[in-house]
Amino acid sequence: MRPDQEAAHSERIALAYRRLANAMILSTLREISKIDGVAEAMDATPEIDFVESARIDPWCELAGLEPEVVRRAARRLIEEKPF
Numbered sequence: 001m002r003p004d005q006e007a008a009h010s011e012r013i014a015l016a017y018r019r020l021a022n023a024m025i026l027s028t029l030r031e032i033s034k035i036d037g038v039a040e041a042m043d044a045t046p047e048i049d050f051v052e053s054a055r056i057d058p059w060c061e062l063a064g065l066e067p068e069v070v071r072r073a074a075r076r077l078i079e080e081k082p083f
Contacts, residue, residue: 021063025056025070033077048078 001009028051050056051074060067 017062018064021059021061022065024059025063025065028056029070029074029077032074048074 032048032051051071056070057067060070
């Protein structure tokens with residue numbers, strides 16, 4: 001494989017991982033947004049625990065997002081009432 005092809009291939013792989021990470025984060029945030037009540041949510045949902053933990057940091061890095069931005073978004077979602 002030529003060097004320019006290798007670079008393009010690496011870029012495609014990086015983009016695929018970034019999309020995967022974005023999808024994973026969005027999926028988690030969607031699940032959080034469906035939760036009824038903040039107190040129940042903090043005790044009963046692994047999604048909240050995941051977003052609040054350091055385990056989300058590598059996904060955010062892959063997605064090109066700041067973990068604290070994702071955490072703030074998650075907190076806003078659970079504070080809002082579901083439709």
